[in-house]
Amino acid sequence: MKAKSIKWELIRNQLIVAAVVLVVSCLAFITNSIFTFERSLIRNANSTAKVLSLNLAPAISFMDYKEAKKIMASLKAEPTVVGAYLYDNNGALQATYGEERLPDFKLADIKKDDVLDITGQYVSLIHPIVVDTESLGVLILRFSKGVLKEEFTSFAIIAVLIFGVGILVSFILASFTQRSLSTPVKALAEFVKEIGQSKDYSLRFQSPSAHRRIPTEIRSLSDEFNQMIIKIQEKDLSIKSANEDLEIKIRERTEELQNLQKVALANARAAGISEIAVGVLHNIGNIINSIGISTEILSDTLKNSKLASMIKVNELLDSHSVDLGSFITTDPRGKALPDFYRKLAMALTEEHKKLKGETKQIVGKIELINSVVRSQQSYAKGQIFSEHLSVRKIVEDLLSMLHSMLARHDVKVIEKFSDVPDIEIDRVKLSHVVVNIIKNAKEAMESKDPKERILEIEIGRGEEGIIFLAISDNGEGISQESLQNIFAHGFTTKSNGHGFGLHFCANSMTEMGGRLMVESKGLGKGAKFTMVFDKKSSIKKEHNELRG
Amino acid sequence: MIIDNIRPVQSWKSIRIRLSTLLALFLVLFLNSTKGLADSSEVLSYKLQTAFIYQFTKWVEWPAMDKNPDLPFVITVIGNSSASSSLIIQLNELAQLKKILDKKIKILSVEAGGPIVKSPIIIVIGKDASLLRRVLVATRGTSTLVISDSSGFGALGAMINFYKEEDKLRFEINRKALEKEKLVVGSQLLKLARIVE
Numbered sequence: 006m007k008a009k010s011i012k013w014e015l016i017r018n019q020l021i022v023a024a025v026v027l028v029v030s031c032l033a034f035i036t037n038s039i040f041t042f043e044r045s046l047i048r049n050a051n052s053t054a055k056v057l058s059l060n061l062a063p064a065i066s067f068m069d070y071k072e073a074k075k076i077m078a079s080l081k082a083e084p085t086v087v088g089a090y091l092y093d094n095n096g097a098l099q100a101t102y103g104e105e106r107l108p109d110f111k112l113a114d115i116k117k118d119d120v121l122d123i124t125g126q127y128v129s130l131i132h133p134i135v136v137d138t139e140s141l142g143v144l145i146l147r148f149s150k151g152v153l154k155e156e157f158t159s160f161a162i163i164a165v166l167i168f169g170v171g172i173l174v175s176f177i178l179a180s181f182t183q184r185s186l187s188t189p190v191k192a193l194a195e196f197v198k199e200i201g202q203s204k205d206y207s208l209r210f211q212s213p214s215a216h217r218r219i220p221t222e223i224r225s226l227s228d229e230f231n232q233m234i235i236k237i238q239e240k241d242l243s244i245k246s247a248n249e250d251l252e253i254k255i256r257e258r259t260e261e262l263q264n265l266q267k268v269a270l271a272n273a274r275a276a277g278i279s280e281i282a283v284g285v286l287h288n289i290g291n292i293i294n295s296i297g298i299s300t301e302i303l304s305d306t307l308k309n310s311k312l313a314s315m316i317k318v319n320e321l322l323d324s325h326s327v328d329l330g331s332f333i334t335t336d337p338r339g340k341a342l343p344d345f346y347r348k349l350a351m352a353l354t355e356e357h358k359k360l361k362g363e364t365k366q367i368v369g370k371i372e373l374i375n376s377v378v379r380s381q382q383s384y385a386k387g388q389i390f391s392e393h394l395s396v397r398k399i400v401e402d403l404l405s406m407l408h409s410m411l412a413r414h415d416v417k418v419i420e421k422f423s424d425v426p427d428i429e430i431d432r433v434k435l436s437h438v439v440v441n442i443i444k445n446a447k448e449a450m451e452s453k454d455p456k457e458r459i460l461e462i463e464i465g466r467g468e469e470g471i472i473f474l475a476i477s478d479n480g481e482g483i484s485q486e487s488l489q490n491i492f493a494h495g496f497t498t499k500s501n502g503h504g505f506g507l508h509f510c511a512n513s514m515t516e517m518g519g520r521l522m523v524e525s526k527g528l529g530k531g532a533k534f535t536m537v538f539d540k541k542s543s544i545k546k547e548h549n550e551l552r553g
Numbered sequence: 554m555i556i557d558n559i560r561p562v563q564s565w566k567s568i569r570i571r572l573s574t575l576l577a578l579f580l581v582l583f584l585n586s587t588k589g590l591a592d593s594s595e596v597l598s599y600k601l602q603t604a605f606i607y608q609f610t611k612w613v614e615w616p617a618m619d620k621n622p623d624l625p626f627v628i629t630v631i632g633n634s635s636a637s638s639s640l641i642i643q644l645n646e647l648a649q650l651k652k653i654l655d656k657k658i659k660i661l662s663v664e665a666g667g668p669i670v671k672s673p674i675i676i677v678i679g680k681d682a683s684l685l686r687r688v689l690v691a692t693r694g695t696s697t698l699v700i701s702d703s704s705g706f707g708a709l710g711a712m713i714n715f716y717k718e719e720d721k722l723r724f725e726i727n728r729k730a731l732e733k734e735k736l737v738v739g740s741q742l743l744k745l746a747r748i749v750e
Contacts, residue, residue, distance in 0.1 A: 063741035066608040067724070068601075072745055136611050 011190050015183035016176065023175035024168075031164035038160045039153070046085065046128065046148060053083055054132035054146050061091060062134055065141045070099045077102040080146075087127065088147035094140060103147070126150065189223045193230065206238035287505055288377045288437050291444060296370045298410055299363045306359050311352040318345060366406055373406075376433045391517070393427045396435070396474055396538070397464050403439050404462070414447055415455035421463040425472045428538050434513040435536075438521070441506045442476045442534045448499070449480025449532065471540045477533035483525035491523055510534075601722045602715055603643035606674065606700060609713060610653045612742040615673050615696050616735045618654065625659035626652075631688060632665050632678030640678060677701040677711065685709055689730075696734045707749040712736065714749070725749045 009017075057076065064073035073091055080086045080102050088103035128148040134141045189212050196210045210227050212219055325332040325339070332339035404411075404418060411418060443460065450458040463475045483491060483498075490496045492511040497504035507521075514521040518539030525532040606628070628644055630637045641662050648658035661670055665684050669675070669691040677685050680703040688699055689710045700713045707714035707725040712734070714725050726746040731738055 060741060063608075063612060063739065063745050066611070067605055067742075067745050068721075069723075069745050 010187070012183055012187040015187055016179040019179035019183070020172060020175055023171060023179075027168045027171040027175075031168055034167070035157070035160045035164050039157060042153065042156050046153070047130075049083075049085070050128065050130045050146060050148055051132075053080075053086065054130050054144055057089070057146070058132055058134045058144050061144060062136045062141060065091065065093060065099070065134055066136065068093075068099075073100040074102070085148045085152045086146055087149045088145075090145040090147075091134075092143045092145070094142055099142070128153075185219060186223065189219050189227065193223075193227060197230075200234065206234050206241055209234065287503075287509065288440075289374050291437075291440055292370045292373050292377070295406060295410060296367050298413070299367045299370070302409060303360060303363045303367075306356055306363070310356055311349050312356075314345075315349050315353075318342065318349075363409075366409075369402075369406060373433070373436065377437070391429045391431055394430050394432055395427045396425060396430070396472060397422050399430075399432060399435055400439060400462060400464065400474065403436055403443070407440065407443055411443075411447060411460065414451070414458065416447055416450060416458045416460050419459060419461040421461065421465070423465040425464055425466055428472055430538065431513075431517055434517060438510040438513050438536060439474070439476070441510050445506065446476060446478035446480060446532075449482075450478050452481055453479065467537070469540065472538045473535055474538075475533055475535040477531060479531040482528045482530040483523065483532050484528050488523060488525060492521070598717075598722060599640045599643045602640060602702065603647050605715070605722065605724065606644070606676070607647055607651060607653070609698070609700070609742070610674070612739040613698055614737040615698075616737070617696055618673065620654075622655050624656060626654055626656040627659045627661055627670070627672035627674075629661040629663055629670055629672040629675045630678060631663040631667070631669065631675060632681065632684060637662060637676075637678040640676065671695055672697065674698045674700060677703075677706070679703065682706070682709060685711060692734075694734070696736055698734075698736055699730075707747075713746075716747075723747065 057080070060076045060079075061073050064070065064076060070091070077089045077091065077100055080089050086103070089101065090098060091100040093099050128150060130146045130148070132144045132146065134144055192212070193210060196208070200206065200208060209231050212224060212227050321338065322329065322332075322342075325336075333342060334340070400422070404420075446460050450460070457479065459479050461475075461477045463473075463477075465473060465475075467473050487496075487498060492507050493504070494508040495504035496508070511521045514536055519537050522535045522537065523532065524535070610626070630641050630644065641660055644658075644660045648660055651658060661672065663670065665679065665681060669688055671692070673696075675688055675692060675697055677688055677699060678701075682703075682705075685699070685701055685703075685706055686709070692699060698713065699711050700715070701707070701711035702715040704714075704716060707716075707727050710727060710730050712727050712730045714727070716723055716725060724746050726738065726743060726748055727750045728738075728743070728748055729750045
């Protein structure tokens, strides 16, 4: 709805009030006039009937109906009377006036009193003609209702004129009187607008001097508004002052925060370095464990080497260097020497092979340590080394390295390797992830019967061709609560764990564009860790292969 | 006519006798019938006169009327007994049914030569002007309303005199006579009457 000015609102309100008052007054006037007219009509009818009856009484008494008709003709002076009818006591119509004619009626039906009938087309008055309590006949007078209508019309016209004039006068008066309200209010509104636009709170509102008859409320409103502006001005000044203080404080606080940020950054860097160091140590620790195992194997192999037996045999041969020929041919011990050497050669060959293998592994693990260190150095520098590698090859190498460890713990490894394309991957990171998970699986199965320890490793392609590597065990499993926090930093269920391994694995997978998922049906029901690799790298690689 | 052809021719004498007989018979019957008509018309006229006389009492004021309701309102009828009898019958019927000025009505019949009794109304019947004069002289100053029904009696001094006009009963009023007797008559009544003096 369109907003209207206070001027028109005031004029409209005053006009509404005036209209209501005028309508009520006009209705009252019309109603009163009609009632008055009706009463007047009835009174007039009664008095006319009485006078006429008095005049007609002698005529009807002496049956001079010609004279009666003459008397009734005097009703011409009464324009409202449209008919008059004189009945004698026998009910016979003896004289009439006007053109209308009433049917004959029985006098018994008419009471002594006057009867007024206004229900029909006419106002009819039945007036008995009585002289000295003796009824002589009946006079019926008919009055036209048209007069009533005419009167009503004239009253209505007068009422409409009064209404129109009243509204016009009200409008003119309202146009003048509203100024005492609208002018100061408009001035106040404009002043408020000016204040709002200029924000100059030093201004003060002055009531228009042209209107001295300003209502008390508006004067009070002006004063209160000025008071309010003063308060706003004070508050504005205080706010400005506070703003300035605040700016200074913010500046100071910003500087403090910047300093704190520097400190925090340094702390974070230190913490990052610490975390990296923990990761490096953890991974290197894993490898060193493996190296330690290989070293133990080497040591055991050397300790149990058949080389000592060969030395003893050589010493025996040296003692028989004079009769070496007879000793070999005659002495039972000499005779057994060829067979002994043959077996020794075989044992030494086996030992050599074993030592070579373990040495190779130690070399590989040392190389892995170097790679870890390089990797962490590159990580610290924000670099990631990605190569197009076969996941399967990496897993097979790792299984080879971990073979002795798994074999010592009687872990049976089931390999389900599908042919998958090479992907872009950080070999070191993936190796750490796989080693961590296998090591955890091995530990989870320690409580199991050695015959039932099964480690299943599956490489394949899942939905939309995404390559995955799943490592599952039938170990102690993971509770539902632990599943939710298993990748959180510091979370561990091991008595000697520090909650870094799986956290590192998850982060590593994320850094490589993949992710690490875990599932377990509960405690005692094993666990399955699935590494999903970056889809883009898989597909990209695949496309490259197809093109090649 | 066929019958005339059959019947034998009658003598003029016998015809004259027969015609005379028929004429006589016709006259007897006619006179009887006109007498009956005249009688019924007379009764109707006296009925009207009675009604008019009764109505006059409503429009005439007697200045010295005794208001004692125990005393009757006397109407005296004077004149030829045969003529007045019909009116007296009607007046007696009125007396049985109505009152005048809250008084019972009493009808007195006086022969033309009889004494004139004082009463508010005296009705003079007949065309005897000397009787009227005698009544007027006898009632002078007694505020007696003298009513007559003969032509010219109004001019002779009867206060109200009936006459007929277009077969309707009318009356004439001698205003001077009324004034002399200090009888007051309503103007409405005067309007209906023919004023003779």
